[in-house]
Structures are given as C-alpha cells and as structure tokens.
Amino acid sequence: MEIKDGEFLVLVGPSGCGKSTTLRMLAGLEEVNKGRILIGGKDVTTMQPKDRDIAMVFQNYALYPHMTVADNMGFALKIAGTPKDEIRKRVEKAAEILDLTEYLDRKPKALSGGQRQRVAMGRAIVREPKVFLMDEPLSNLDAKLRVQTRTQIAALQRQLGVTTLYVTHDQTEALTMGDRIAVIKLGILQQVGAPTELYDRPANVFVAGFIGSPSMNINTHPVVDGKAKIGEDTISLPAEAVNKLTAEDNGQIVVGFRPEDASLATSDDPNAFSLKVVNVEDLGSDGFIYGNILTDGSAAEASTMMSDQNKLTTIRVNPRALPKVGDVVKIKIDPSKMHLFAPSTELRLN
Amino acid sequence: MPQLDPRAAKATSVQAQDEGVSAEPQALKITAASSNPKMFTLPWSKPLATWPEELLANLPRGISRHVVRFVHVGDEVYAMKEITRPVAEREYELLRRLKKLDLPTVTPIAVVTGRHDDNGEPLEAILVTKHLKFSLPYRALFARNLRPDTAGRLIDALAVLMVRLHLTGFYWGDVSLSNVLFLRDADAFSAFLVDAETGDLHMNLTEGQREYDIDLARTNIIGELMDLSSGQLLPGEVDEIEIGNRLVERYHSLWSTLTDVDSFKPDEMWKIEKRVNKLNELGFYVDELEMKTSDDGNRLMVRPRVVDAGYASHKLLRLTGLDVQENQARRLLNDLDAYRASTWRQDEDLEIVATDWMREQFEPTVRMIPREYRTQIEPAQFFHEILDHRWFLAEKAGHDVPMGEAVASYIENVLPQYKIDRKAMDAIIADADAGVVDDEYTYGDDVISDDPDAAVWSH
Numbered sequence: 001m002e003i004k005d006g007e008f009l010v011l012v013g014p015s016g017c018g019k020s021t022t023l024r025m026l027a028g029l030e031e032v033n034k035g036r037i038l039i040g041g042k043d044v045t046t047m048q049p050k051d052r053d054i055a056m057v058f059q060n061y062a063l064y065p066h067m068t069v070a071d072n073m074g075f076a077l078k079i080a081g082t083p084k085d086e087i088r089k090r091v092e093k094a095a096e097i098l099d100l101t102e103y104l105d106r107k108p109k110a111l112s113g114g115q116r117q118r119v120a121m122g123r124a125i126v127r128e129p130k131v132f133l134m135d136e137p138l139s140n141l142d143a144k145l146r147v148q149t150r151t152q153i154a155a156l157q158r159q160l161g162v163t164t165l166y167v168t169h170d171q172t173e174a175l176t177m178g179d180r181i182a183v184i185k186l187g188i189l190q191q192v193g194a195p196t197e198l199y200d201r202p203a204n205v206f207v208a209g210f211i212g213s214p215s216m217n218i219n220t221h222p223v224v225d226g227k228a229k230i231g232e233d234t235i236s237l238p239a240e241a242v243n244k245l246t247a248e249d250n251g252q253i254v255v256g257f258r259p260e261d262a263s264l265a266t267s268d269d270p271n272a273f274s275l276k277v278v279n280v281e282d283l284g285s286d287g288f289i290y291g292n293i294l295t296d297g298s299a300a301e302a303s304t305m306m307s308d309q310n311k312l313t314t315i316r317v318n319p320r321a322l323p324k325v326g327d328v329v330k331i332k333i334d335p336s337k338m339h340l341f342a343p344s345t346e347l348r349l350n
Numbered sequence: 351m352p353q354l355d356p357r358a359a360k361a362t363s364v365q366a367q368d369e370g371v372s373a374e375p376q377a378l379k380i381t382a383a384s385s386n387p388k389m390f391t392l393p394w395s396k397p398l399a400t401w402p403e404e405l406l407a408n409l410p411r412g413i414s415r416h417v418v419r420f421v422h423v424g425d426e427v428y429a430m431k432e433i434t435r436p437v438a439e440r441e442y443e444l445l446r447r448l449k450k451l452d453l454p455t456v457t458p459i460a461v462v463t464g465r466h467d468d469n470g471e472p473l474e475a476i477l478v479t480k481h482l483k484f485s486l487p488y489r490a491l492f493a494r495n496l497r498p499d500t501a502g503r504l505i506d507a508l509a510v511l512m513v514r515l516h517l518t519g520f521y522w523g524d525v526s527l528s529n530v531l532f533l534r535d536a537d538a539f540s541a542f543l544v545d546a547e548t549g550d551l552h553m554n555l556t557e558g559q560r561e562y563d564i565d566l567a568r569t570n571i572i573g574e575l576m577d578l579s580s581g582q583l584l585p586g587e588v589d590e591i592e593i594g595n596r597l598v599e600r601y602h603s604l605w606s607t608l609t610d611v612d613s614f615k616p617d618e619m620w621k622i623e624k625r626v627n628k629l630n631e632l633g634f635y636v637d638e639l640e641m642k643t644s645d646d647g648n649r650l651m652v653r654p655r656v657v658d659a660g661y662a663s664h665k666l667l668r669l670t671g672l673d674v675q676e677n678q679a680r681r682l683l684n685d686l687d688a689y690r691a692s693t694w695r696q697d698e699d700l701e702i703v704a705t706d707w708m709r710e711q712f713e714p715t716v717r718m719i720p721r722e723y724r725t726q727i728e729p730a731q732f733f734h735e736i737l738d739h740r741w742f743l744a745e746k747a748g749h750d751v752p753m754g755e756a757v758a759s760y761i762e763n764v765l766p767q768y769k770i771d772r773k774a775m776d777a778i779i780a781d782a783d784a785g786v787v788d789d790e791y792t793y794g795d796d797v798i799s800d801d802p803d804a805a806v807w808s809h
Contacts, residue, residue, distance in 0.1 A: 027558075027562070028558040028562070029521070029556065029558045029559045029562055030556060030558070030559075031556045031558070048557075048558060048561050049558050049561060049562040049565065050561070050562070050565045061415070062413045062414060062415055062526070062528050062785050063413070063415075063784065063785030063787075064413070064573060064574065064576070064577035064580075064785070065413060065577065065581070065780070065781040065782075065784035065785060066577045066578070066580040066581030066583075066781070067576065067577050067580050071576070071580065075572075075573045075576055076569055076573070078576075079568075079569060079572050079573075079591065079594070107784065108784045108785050109780070109783075109784040113786070113787045114787075116785060116786075116787045117787045120787070139434060139436060139437055140415070140416070140433055140434055140437045140547065141434070141787070142434065142474055143472075145787065
C-alpha cells in the first residue's frame with residue numbers, strides 16, 4: 001500500500017482489527033516480521049522510532065502552567081538544540097495556523113479549553129515531521145471538543161500538507177476527515193478508496209455495513225427466476241449480477257441498500273417488498289421508518305445482523321408522509337443504488 | 351488475551367470497547383473493586399468540577415488534561431478523574447492487570463458510567479482510584495526547600511519504575527513526572543504509576559517500544575523541569591537537560607544489569623553469586639536463572655530470566671509484617687541487625703529477635719508521631735529519619751544520644767518542613783487546573799462555544 005505525499009489516510013475498523021498495530025509498525029514500536037516500510041523512499045523498517053522523522057500526535061499532552069504558550073509549543077525543539085530564532089520562526093508559523101498568535105506570550109491559565117487543545121497540537125506541528133501518526137487522538141476529549149477538534153485537524157492537515165496516517169474506530173471520523181480510507185478487519189485490508197467510493201461502491205459486505213450512518217440495510221434472500229424473493233414479494237435483480245452467483249451461494253443473494261435509497265411504494269407496485277413498521281422518527285427535515293421485512297419465516301431469509309439499528313430495516317422518507325406504527329407498507333429500492341453481494345464470498349456482484 | 355500472564359488476564363470483568371460497539375448505559379452503573387457502600391451516595395449527577403467542597407480532600411494534585419478531585423468516601427480518600435467512557439474502562443482494566451502483577455501503580459477502585467445530570471444530559475465517565483497515602487506529585491515536592499539533588503532522586507525512582515514495567519511487558523506511551531506519584535523511601539523515592547491512559551500490556555516489549563518510552567520520558571521530564579524553572583521553583587544549579595539524560599543512563603544501566611548475559615570461565619562460578627548480590631543490592635531478586643555452556647564448553651553463559659523487585663521489603667515483611675518501601679526496608683533491616691548485635695543475640699533466630707525489635711525499638715518510636723502529622727509521614731519513613739537525626743545529633747554532641755531525645759528534637763526541628771502551607775497548596779492546585787482541556791468549569795466563562803476562534807474552525 002502506498003500513501004501519497006501530503007495525503008490524509010484514515011485506517012478504520014472495529015477494535016482488534018490491527019489498525020493500531022499497523023500505525024505502531026510505522027512508528028517503529030512493533031517489529032515487522034515480513035515486508036518493508038519506506039518513508040520518503042528511505043527504508044526505515046529497522047530504524048528506531050526517534051530516527052524516523054515521524055510525530056505521534058498528542059498522546060496526552062499536558063500543558064505546562066508556568067511556561068508561555070510559545071514555550072509550551074517550542075520546548076521540544078529547544079531540547080533538540082534547534083537555534084532560538086528557528087524555534088521562534090516555527091512557533092510563530094504554527095501559532096498563525098492555529099489562531100494562537102495573540103496568545104503566544106500568555107500562560108495556559110488564560111486560555112479556553114479549545115485553545116489549550118490547540119496549543120497541544122502546536123507542539124506536534126512545530127516539529128515539522130515528514131509524517132504525522134495519530135492513534136484515536138479524539139478518544140479522550142469530551143463530545144463537544146471532539147467535533148470541534150475533528151474539523152481542526154482536517155483543516156490543519158490540508159494547510160500543512162504533511163502526510164498523515166490517522167487511526168480510528170469511528171467511521172464518521174473516517175468519512176469526514178480522510179482523503180482516502182483504508183478499512184481493516186481482522187488484520188486484513190478490506191478496501192482502500194476515497195470516502196464516496198467506499199460509500200457508493202463498497203467492495204464487500206463488511207465495508208457495506210461498516211461505512212455509513214445510519215448503516216446500510218443488508219439481508220440475504222432466495223433468488224427465484226432471477227428475482228430476489230422477499231416474503232410474498234419479489235424484486236428485480238440485474239441479470240449480470242445474478243449470473244455471477246455460483247453453486248456455493250445456494251441460490252441466495254445478499255441485497256443491501258442505504259436508508260436514503262428506498263422509498264414508499266403503492267400497494268400494487270410489483271417491484272416492492274412489505275415492511276411492518278415498528279417505529280417512526282420525525283426529525284423535521286427527514287423522517288425515518290424502522291421496521292421488519294415481512295418474510296415467509298424461512299431460515300434463508302435471515303438478516304445478516306450487519307446494521308446497528310437493532311436489526312430493523314431503516315428507510316428515510318419525507319417526514320410529511322410517515323406511516324403509523326403497526327402499519328404494513330410497501331418499499332421499493334432505487335435499482336441503481338442497490339448493492340448486491342455473493343453470500344459465499346461476501347464480495348460485490350454489481 | 352491468551353498469552354498474557356493468567357493473573358493479568360483474569361484481573362477484571364471490565365472490557366473496554368469502542369463507542370458504538372456497546373451502548374452507554376442509560377442509568378448509573380458502578381463497577382467497583384471495593385464494596386464501600388458510600389460510593390452510591392456521591393453526587394454522580396453533577397460534573398466533578400462542581401462537587402461540594404465538604405466532600406473534597408485538600409491534597410496536592412498533579413497537572414492533568416482532565417478534571418481530577420480527591421474525594422472523601424467513608425474512611426478512605428479516592429482520586430476521581432472525569433474522562434470518556436472507553437478511556438475510563440480501558441484504564442481501569444489495565445490498572446487492575448498491573449496491580450495483579452504486583453507492580454507499583456495506584457489501586458483502581460471503580461468505573462462509573464451512565465452518568466446524567468439533572469436535565470438528563472449525559473456526563474463523562476469517572477475513573478476512581480485509591481489515593482496513595484503519603485504520596486506526593488512531583489510539583490508538591492518542589493514547593494518547599496529541597497535538597498538540590500531532589501530532581502535527580504525522582505529520576506532514579508522513575509527509572510526503576512520504568513524498568514519494572516518494561517520487564518513485565520507494559521508499554522507506557524506517556525512517561526512523565528506528572529503521570530507518577532512519589533513516596534519517600536528512606537533517602538530515596540519510590541515511584542508509582544498513576545496514569546495508564548496510553549499504556550498497553552504485551553507479552554514482551556520490542557526495543558522500539560522501550561526506546562520510544564525512554565525518549566518520550568526524557569523529553570517530558572526536561573519539559574516539566576523547564577516549567578518548574580520558569581516558575582522559579584527549581585534550584586538554580588539544576589540543569590534540566592542533564593537530569594533528563596540521567597534517566598536514560600539510569601534506565602539503560604539498570605536494564606542491562608537485570609537482563610544481560612554474563613560469560614564466565616568454569617572456574618569463575620563465584621561470579622554468579624556476585625551478579626546475584628548486585629541485583630539484591632539494587633532491590634531485585636532472581637527468581638529464575640538461565641545457565642548455558644558455550645559450544646566449545648569453555649565458557650558459562652548466565653542470564654537472569656525472571657527477576658522480581660522488593661528484595662529487602664519482602665524480607666522485612668516476612669520478619670515483622672511491616673509493608674514498606676524498598677530502601678526503608680533496607681534501613682530497618684540494618685537497624686534490626688544492629689539491635690541483634692548490640693543485644694548479643696547473633697545465635698538466636700532472626701524471627702524472634704525481630705519480634706522484640708518491633709516491640710522495643712520500632713513501635714515505641716513511631717507511636718511518638720504527633721497526631722497532626724500522622725497523615726503526612728509514613729511510620730517507617732519517620733523511623734528512618736529519626737535514625738538519621740540521632741546520628742546527626744550524636745556527631746554534633748560527640749557522644750550517643752538517647753532515642754527519646756532524638757525524637758523530641760526531630761519533631762521540633764525537622765518535621766514541620768513536611769507541612770505544605772496554604773499558599774503553596776493553592777499554587778499547586780492552580781497549576782493543576784491550568785492545563786485542563788475538557789472541562790468548562792475550570793476555565794470560567796470563556797467556554798468553547800464562546801471561543802472567538804471557534805467560528806474560524808467550523809468552516
């Protein structure tokens with residue numbers, strides 16, 4: 001895998017997937033038993049962490065109460081023996097980017113929480129490393145500060161143009177921050193691509209379910225006469241996808257669609273399925289229907305449990321047309337936005 | 351975690367999970383390693399920074415990014431830290447494991463999740479640990495007149511702590527003086543880990559992990575000392591960078607003493623004993639030794655495979671039931687030896703002599719600690735300092751000084767230095783709050799939403 005100069009790459013996946021290990025290999029904290037790591041063309045595989053010209057960004061920086069903001073940002077350079085005027089230059093540059101210029105001679109006490117957080121960021125920036133490594137940097141911030149800092153980091157990275165590898169378990173962080181996203185599961189890279197690529201064309205069932213919130217509705221259905229059979233109903237499938245199914249798929253197909261890619265249909269629509277409404281939400285701009293797909297109860301139609309909405313199917317609709325709880329409604333899926341996967345390999349078919 | 355030490359693997363029921371994987375509890379949930387019923391009566395529905403004064407213990411706090419308070423809970427004092435739930439659970443889990451491995455860390459008491467304020471708005475989780483009695487953050491040690499080598503002695507304690515943690519496979523990720531508490535230990539200090547937020551327990555550490563911890567420790571220590579220096583709290587002759595480098599040297603020298611392979615000729619077996627004695631002097635004992643012959647049979651290769659800390663303290667504990675720091679134990683054992691010699695009882699069992707020494711020497715002395723100092727100085731440290739003081743008085747007088755006289759003089763002339771005056775305490779607390787990033791209550795009205803720059807960042 002190659003990360004381009006100046007790129008913001010996000011490694012995302014559930015805990016234990018190996019994303020932090022990957023980052024720590026880059027940092028030189030974990031030994032690499034196969035393969036090599038090159039930074040700017042230089043092989044650093046066996047190099048000590050401090051010689052790699054990388055910066056691990058804010059583990060947990062505490063601010064020093066007696067030092068000015070400028071000294072708080074620049075002290076590590078002083079230790080490294082950087083000349084005074086060079087330190088001042090870099091600190092001033094960082095302060096400008098971080099909007100801290102007027103506070104440079106103040107002590108942390110006089111700053112707000114958000115400003116203090118930015119001073120901590122300044123400490124990493126002034127080092128001007130080749131690569132920033134960030135391992136869940138927002139995990140120990142409260143909710144308010146987290147959203148604010150997320151935007152700041154993304155903006156900063158674009159301004160600085162420093163290649164950045166960012167690890168998170170949170171797909172929203174990944175989608176909003178990264179130039180590209182690498183999805184990892186159980187140590188295996190699932191897909192790498194721009195946020196919209198992963199969202200619009202997930203390569204497999206895992207990526208489909210992991211990326212997007214609310215998450216994609218994903219269910220397995222029998223294929224009868226080239227159509228997906230959903231309870232009493234059928235919906236049409238593109239022939240080229242159905243043709244790719246093999247004997248291992250046992251005549252079934254995984255159908256996925258995002259909540260915004262389906263809509264209410266008339267009761268006689270031949271290409272729609274039935275949904276029993278369990279809950280509705282009116283958010284003013286959007287309405288959400290949560291329900292159970294009416295099936296014939298056969299095991300073949302088991303839900304794959306990928307969604308985070310308690311296995312309920314989620315549909316986004318016009319909030320002025322919300323059905324009532326307990327109603328059975330017809331739902332049709334936008335055929336161009338349907339995601340089809342082979343049950344045996346979980347790979348994309350269309 | 352199949353490869354972990356089973357003691358660590360089974361340390362806790364808490365398993366930290368990412369947000370979204372498991373939902374935040376709807377109602378207050380306390381997972382506790384203590385059955386203190388007073389825990390349930392605390393004002394969990396209020397932000398920690400607003401807890402009523404009367405619940406709080408006025409003890410010095412170290413600098414932290416998060417809101418931390420010391421709280422009276424029944425007869426105990428607990429340290430409470432307000433942090434996000436995954437971080438609180440993770441740290442609790444790690445501290446439980448480290449504690450089961452007998453490492454010098456604070457004792458985790460509970461994780462409190464599912465907190466909501468009176469309007470039903472969610473509050474951050476709280477990690478509860480037991481306040482380490484008699485311990486001080488480094489900042490408080492610099493609040494009064496100090497021996498010029500204090501900084502150096504703190505570093506030595508930190509190096510021992512790091513080596514012990516690394517030997518067990520603990521990667522810290524954020525070593526600093528702020529993340530440690532210090533206990534006086536005779537003429538030295540003992541260091542205890544208090545912040546494990548960034549840590550990780552492995553089977554073994556790679557050299558990269560150890561080197562990263564050391565490098566970060568050096569940078570952080572120098573930064574912390576430069577900060578003290580900016581606040582005119584550091585004696586002028588202290589060179590911050592030199593002290594930072596001292597950590598690196600101490601660490602490496604201790605690490606190699608504990609782990610290097612020695613190579614001897616077969617007729618130099620006494621060198622094995624010498625190696626073991628050196629380890630004992632450093633406070634470690636060898637639990638497992640590996641001895642191999644070189645291929646040509648001419649050399650013997652010896653390497654300690656499992657070493658444990660607390661050589662003297664274990665011995666003293668066995669003899670007297672006193673649970674004290676390593677250097678204090680060494681001092682007390684020396685005094686026990688002197689007592690045995692002066693009472694002509696070399697032939698008697700040490701266990702029996704130790705019982706008499708406790709009754710005749712140790713206990714009568716420590717009973718004289720004035721009540722107001724009983725929370726400030728550990729009995730073993732008091733005893734050690736009395737011994738030192740008696741020696742100092744005797745040298746001055748040119749003859750032996752009775753114990754009672756030494757105690758009286760010590761209480762009058764030396765002990766008052768242990769008290770932190772109100773002004774110094776206020777300064778320490780103000781320092782501690784100056785760097786908190788995630789709580790609006792600690793920086794007054796200038797909350798994030800009013801941050802004039804917030805608008806710039808939101809685009």
